[in-house]
Amino acid sequence: MxxxxxxxxxxxxxxxxxxxxxxxxxxxxxxxxxxxxxxxxxxxxxxxxxxxxxxxxxxxxxxxxxMPAPPRCEYCDGTGDVHSLDGEWRGTCTCPAGKNPAPL
Structure with a gap:
């Protein structure tokens, strides 16, 4: 920018x-x-x-x-899904991406 x-x-x-x-x-x-x-x-x-x-x-x-892009969530990187370091799914994030998931 x-x-x-x-x-x-x-x-x-x-x-x-x-x-x-x-x-x-x-x-x-x-x-x-x-x-x-x-x-x-x-x-x-x-x-x-x-x-x-x-x-x-x-x-x-x-x-x-x-305007700059908003920061991405540190826990899910804006995907709405939280994973552990070994890749295991840990659940849905509480950030906006997790509360409003993209339609499939």
């Missing part, structure tokens, strides 16, 4: 998108926060811009980057 200048938008306006929003890390050169970048097509005019409800005001943002 690399900081991108505010000169480069995360998404361009698109007449085919009714509404879309994604959260990014942003900075004003001093602080780091999160802010949504939204785009849509209102009244036939495509638009895109930073939300005014982010941790840093839209007009103060100098750089942005994608």
């Amino acid at each position: 690399k900081w991108q200048s505010i000169e480069v938008l995360p998404m361009e306006p698109d007449a085919n998108v009714v509404f879309e929003s994604e959260t990014y890390l942003v900075t004003d050169g001093c602080a780091v926060a999160t802010c949504d970048f939204c785009r849509g097509n209102g009244a036939g005019k495509p638009w895109a811009g930073w939300s005014m409800y982010g941790g840093i005001g839209a007009g103060l943002i100098t750089h942005w980057m994608q």
Whole structure:
């Protein structure tokens, strides 16, 4: 991941998108926060811009980057299944992956 200048938008306006929003890390050169970048097509005019409800005001943002991937569980590595060192299955993990297993 690399900081991108505010000169480069995360998404361009698109007449085919009714509404879309994604959260990014942003900075004003001093602080780091999160802010949504939204785009849509209102009244036939495509638009895109930073939300005014982010941790840093839209007009103060100098750089942005994608959010990092969340950390994986140290017990099941995000699979939901816990195994001992010899590979024996020990049960279902209590992390989100274990509580909400992927469908088969």
